[in-house]
Amino acid sequence: MKLLFLACLSPKTGNHTTAERIRSHIESAGHTCELRDAAEFQSPAEVANLVSQNPPFEGALAIHLYRAGRLLLDIQVPFGVIFGGTDINEDVKVEQKRVVMEQVLLKARFAVAFTSKMKEEAEFFLLSQSSKIYVQPQGIQTEVKEKFCWTEFLRSSGVSMEHVDELRVFLLVCGLRRVKDPLYLVEVFSEWHCENPLNVLVIIGPKIDPALTVEVGAVVQSRGLHGPGEEPTGASCCREKVLRRGQQLCLGGHVSSHLGGHGPRGARVGQGHSRECSCSAA
Structure with missing residues (x-):
């Protein structure tokens, strides 16, 4: 399977480390995973064009519902999202961002929270999609x-x-x-x-x-x-x-x-x- 993986890849940050670790795990399972910095793209349309290139991507993944997940709203392949601390601690406080995050969560095939507390807070602040949110602690x-x-x-x-x-x-x-x-x-x-x-x-x-x-x-x-x-x-x-x-x-x-x-x-x-x-x- 060919996957597109979007994340904020600022050097020396936890996001970058986590994204590289997940990418490595996906590739070790025999899949192709292209990790891209969310900052490279200005709109969901740009990502949709990338996904449809030949050979096309078959799925996508993103860390952070707002920072990266919003860029997946126009793609026509299934995708999953991973909650980041900024999602729950900061972005949900901004109404415009919260609405976008709810749209991402509604369209996503699944969502991953690193802790049970993060899942509970996501269910509290966003539209309840508890059946989509899986808790998977980081090793x-x-x-x-x-x-x-x-x-x-x-x-x-x-x-x-x-x-x-x-x-x-x-x-x-x-x-x-x-x-x-x-x-x-x-x-x-x-x-x-x-x-x-x-x-x-x-x-x-x-x-x-x-x-x-x-x-x-x-x-x-x-x-x-x-x-x-x-x-x-x-x-x-x-x-x-x-x-x-x-x-x-x-x-x-x-x-x-x-x-x-x-x-x-x-x-x-x-x-x-x-x-x-x-x-x-x-």
């Missing part, structure tokens, strides 16, 4: 490089090693950008850390928004937290010292839940492909 696969040392990773992140076996490490994997702003978490968690220094938060992810990266650094400094083994000399400097000491991890899958764990074996991570990871210890 998380964790692989560590052979030379990776958890203790050294924590030490290089500025974490006190005095009671390393008793640490409760919470690992947050996210690109530093405004829509995924971790500042509120840093501020609250730092208070918890001050009450009990064994509670440690580590943030790993690419610096998508440089301005926000500096802002996070300012919060880290203001809380008296600093990079590995040296006092901070400025907000951005403090943050950059931590970022440069990030370890290279091999992370497979995509984050599908709050990432937390107890000790080195309890941390759960997501995000596909090897990359230089940045980290900040709170």
